[in-house]
Amino acid sequence: MLPESLREDFPALRRLRNGRPPVYLDSACMSLKPEQVISAMLEYYRSFPACSGYGRSAHWFAEEVSDATQHARERVAAFIGASPEEVVWTKNATEAINLVAKSLRLRRGEVVLTSDREHNSNLIPWLELEKRGVRHEVVPSRQDETFDLDALQELLTPEVKLVSVVHVSNLDGYALPVREIAELAHDNGSLVLVDAAQSVPHRRVDVEELGADFLAFSVHKMLGPSLGVLYIREGLEGELEPFIVGGDTVADSWYDSAVYLPSPRRFEAGLQDYAAQIGAAAAADYLERLGMREVERHERRLTEHVLRMLGELEGVRFVGVADPELASGIVSFRLEAEGRSLVAPSDVAEMLDARYNIMLRAGDHCVHSWFNARGIGASGSVRASFYVYNTLRECELLVEGVEKVLEVERGG
Amino acid sequence: MDEKKALLLEILRELGSAKLARIQEVVEAKRMAQPEKYSALTGCNLHELLAEMAEEGLVEKQVPEWGAPVYRAKL
Numbered sequence: 001m002l003p004e005s006l007r008e009d010f011p012a013l014r015r016l017r018n019g020r021p022p023v024y025l026d027s028a029c030m031s032l033k034p035e036q037v038i039s040a041m042l043e044y045y046r047s048f049p050a051c052s053g054y055g056r057s058a059h060w061f062a063e064e065v066s067d068a069t070q071h072a073r074e075r076v077a078a079f080i081g082a083s084p085e086e087v088v089w090t091k092n093a094t095e096a097i098n099l100v101a102k103s104l105r106l107r108r109g110e111v112v113l114t115s116d117r118e119h120n121s122n123l124i125p126w127l128e129l130e131k132r133g134v135r136h137e138v139v140p141s142r143q144d145e146t147f148d149l150d151a152l153q154e155l156l157t158p159e160v161k162l163v164s165v166v167h168v169s170n171l172d173g174y175a176l177p178v179r180e181i182a183e184l185a186h187d188n189g190s191l192v193l194v195d196a197a198q199s200v201p202h203r204r205v206d207v208e209e210l211g212a213d214f215l216a217f218s219v220h221k222m223l224g225p226s227l228g229v230l231y232i233r234e235g236l237e238g239e240l241e242p243f244i245v246g247g248d249t250v251a252d253s254w255y256d257s258a259v260y261l262p263s264p265r266r267f268e269a270g271l272q273d274y275a276a277q278i279g280a281a282a283a284a285d286y287l288e289r290l291g292m293r294e295v296e297r298h299e300r301r302l303t304e305h306v307l308r309m310l311g312e313l314e315g316v317r318f319v320g321v322a323d324p325e326l327a328s329g330i331v332s333f334r335l336e337a338e339g340r341s342l343v344a345p346s347d348v349a350e351m352l353d354a355r356y357n358i359m360l361r362a363g364d365h366c367v368h369s370w371f372n373a374r375g376i377g378a379s380g381s382v383r384a385s386f387y388v389y390n391t392l393r394e395c396e397l398l399v400e401g402v403e404k405v406l407e408v409e410r411g412g
Numbered sequence: 413m414d415e416k417k418a419l420l421l422e423i424l425r426e427l428g429s430a431k432l433a434r435i436q437e438v439v440e441a442k443r444m445a446q447p448e449k450y451s452a453l454t455g456c457n458l459h460e461l462l463a464e465m466a467e468e469g470l471v472e473k474q475v476p477e478w479g480a481p482v483y484r485a486k487l
Contacts, residue, residue: 344432346459347480355478363456371456375444379436380456408479 002290002298007389009034009286023358023394028170028198028330028365028385031223033279040282041225044068044275052274054265055248065274072281073264076229079284080196080215081206088230088264089272093197094121096216096230097164099267100193101125103240108133110161113152113190115176116141116373117169117320120366122195126164135159145321147176149184156188163192167199167210171367172320173303173330173385175199182211191236197221201387202299202329204292207231219276223388224283227276230267237263244269287388295388299329302386302395306331309399315342315406319381332365332381335406343409345382352401358394360384415452417465424471424485431480432459 007013010032015022024032050061052069070084077087090096102125106112112126116138126136137155142148152163163185168175182192193214199205200215201222207215215231232240242249242260246269250258260266287295304324310316310333319332335343345362352358364371364380371377384398413421423438424430430438436458442450462483466473474482 341433341437343480344436344459346456347432350459351478351480368455375440378440378443378453378456378458379433404478 001301001392002294002388004391006034006290007391009036010389011035011038013389017357020357023356023397025384025386025390025394025398026359026361027201027221027387027390028383029221029361031201031221031387032389033225034223034283034286036286037224037279037282041275041279044278049275051271055251055261056271068281069272069274069277072277075281075284076219079288080200080217080229080231081208082231083234085262085264086207086231086234088232088267089277090216090228090230092220092226092228093195093216093218094228096228097121097193097195098125099230099243100162100164100214100216100240101129102243103267104162104191105239105241106134106161109135109159111135111137111157111159113137113139113155113160113163113165113185115139115147115165117145117171117174117367117370118164118166119170119195119197120368121197122164122166122193123369145172146174146326147181149177149180152181153184156184156190158189160185160188160190163190164195165193166195166197167205168196168202168329169320169327169367170198170330170365171370171381171383172318172322172332173198173327174321175203175326175328178210178212186211191239198329201287203296207233219280219283222283223286225273225276225279227273227280229280232263232267237266240267242266242269246270248272290388296328298388299386300324302390302392303328303331305392306384306386306395306398309396310402313399313403313406315410316402319376329387330383330385332383334376334379334381335402335409337410341376341379343405345380348382348402348405351405352398355404356397356401358398358401360398413470416461417470419450419453420458420461420465421470421485424483429474429482429484431482432462433480435462435483 012032048061048064051057053062053066073084077084139152185192191213194212196215196217200217213233219227249266249269252259317334317336321327349360349362361383465471472484
C-alpha cells in the first residue's frame with residue numbers, strides 16, 4: 001500500500017464537514033490535486049505569466065514560459081513512452097478523440113469499430129461521422145462482460161479503417177486486452193485509437209508496448225489540472241488535417257494561403273493553457289515518484305477489499321466485470337432485492353454524501369449506451385473510484401454506509 | 413408543461429407515492445413497451461427532474477431523516 005502520509009499533500013483532504021473529513025471516491029471523474037501541482041501552476045501565475053516564446057514574444061518571461069512548457073511536453077511524453085513531438089495538448093481526452101474523428105481522412109463506406117462499453121466521448125464522434133457515410137460498428141462483449149477478441153476478428157473487414165477502444169472502462173475498471181486488439185487491428189491494416197483516460201493515471205502505460213497509433217487521456221484525472229493529451233504516433237501526423245486552425249498552427253500566411261507548422265504545433269491553435277501544461281509535468285513527476293506499479297497495486301488492493309466486503313452484503317449487485325484480476329480502481333454496483341432495484345443509485349450517493357461525506361458518482365457515467373442495452377438506463381449504478389490518496393479505512397466506511405442504507409431501506 | 417414533466421406526472425399519479433427506485437423501474441418498463449410515447453424520458457437524471465418539479469409545486473417530496481425521498485404527484 002502507498003503510505004497514508006501522502007494524504008497530507010492534498011489540501012482538499014484537510015477539510016471537514018460536520019466534523020468529518022471527506023471520503024473522495026470520485027477520482028474517475030476528477031482527481032484531487034496535490035500541493036506540488038498547485039504550487040507549480042501558481043509559480044507560472046506569480047513569476048512569469050506571459051506568452052510562450054514559440055512564434056510569439058521573445059522576452060525574459062516568454063523564454064521562461066517556453067522552457068517550462070517544453071519541459072512539460074517532454075515530461076508528459078516520457079510518462080507514456082512517447083517522444084515530445086508525438087504529444088499534442090488538447091482541452092481534454094474528449095477533444096483529443098474528436099481531433100482524430102474530425103481530422104482523419106475517413107471516407108464513405110469505411111468503418112470505425114468500437115467496443116460496447118465506450119464513454120460517450122468515444123462513441124458520439126463516430127455517430128456524427130455516420131452523417132457523412134462513415135460506418136460505426138460495435139464489438140459485442142461476451143456474456144461475462146469481458147471483451148470478445150473472436151467477435152472483433154469477425155468484424156475486422158478491409159473496410160475497417162480504425163479500431164477505437166477504451167483501455168480501462170470508466171464503468172467498472174475493466175481493462176480491455178488492448179495489446180491483442182491492436183495486433184489484430186494492425187494485421188487487418190487498421191489504425192488503433194486508445195481512450196486511455198482511465199488507464200494513464202492508474203497504471204504504467206507505454207504507447208509502443210500497447211500498440212497505439214493514437215492515444216487520448218486527461219490530465220485532470222491524474223492529479224493535474226484540466227488538460228488533455230493526444231498521442232499521435234510519429235509518421236501518422238500527415239494522415240490528420242488540423243481541424244482547429246489559426247494562431248500558432250502556421251509558420252507563415254498570405255491572403256490566400258498558409259504554411260502549416262509540423263506536428264504537434266499544427267494541432268495546437270491559439271494561446272495555450274501554459275499553467276496547465278506546467279501542472280501536467282508536476283503531476284507526472286508526482287506519480288513517477290510514487291511509482292506507477294505501486295499506484296496500480298494500491299488501487300487493486302482497495303478494489304479487492306471493497307469487492308469482497310460489499311459482495312458479502314445481501315442486496316449488492318455488481319455491474320460489469322467485478323474481478324480484481326481484470327478490473328481495478330472502480331467498483332460499480334446497484335442495490336437490489338428479489339431482482340428489483342431497492343434504492344436508486346442517486347439516492348444511495350446522496351445518502352452517503354449527507355451522512356458520511358462519501359463522494360460517489362451515480363447514474364450512467366457517460367456510458368448510457370451500455371446501460372440502455374441492459375435495460376437499466378434510467379437508473380444506472382453507484383460508482384466508487386479509487387486513487388492514491390484513498391485508504392482501506394475509507395473503503396470500510398463505504399461498506400458500512402452501504403450496509404446502513406440497505407438496513408434502512410429494508411425497514412430494519 | 414414540459415413533455416418530460418407531464419409524462420413523469422402521469423406516472424406518479426399511477427403510482428400514488430413512490431421512491432425513485434420504483435419510478436425508475438416504471439419509466440424503464442414504459443420506455444421499452446411504448447418507446448414512441450416515453451422516449452422523452454431519456455437519461456438517468458430523473459431525480460433532478462423530480463427535484464425541479466418539487467420546486468415548481470407539481471410534486472411533493474418527502475425527505476426522511478435517513479432514507480430515500482418519497483415522491484407524490486400534487487396535481
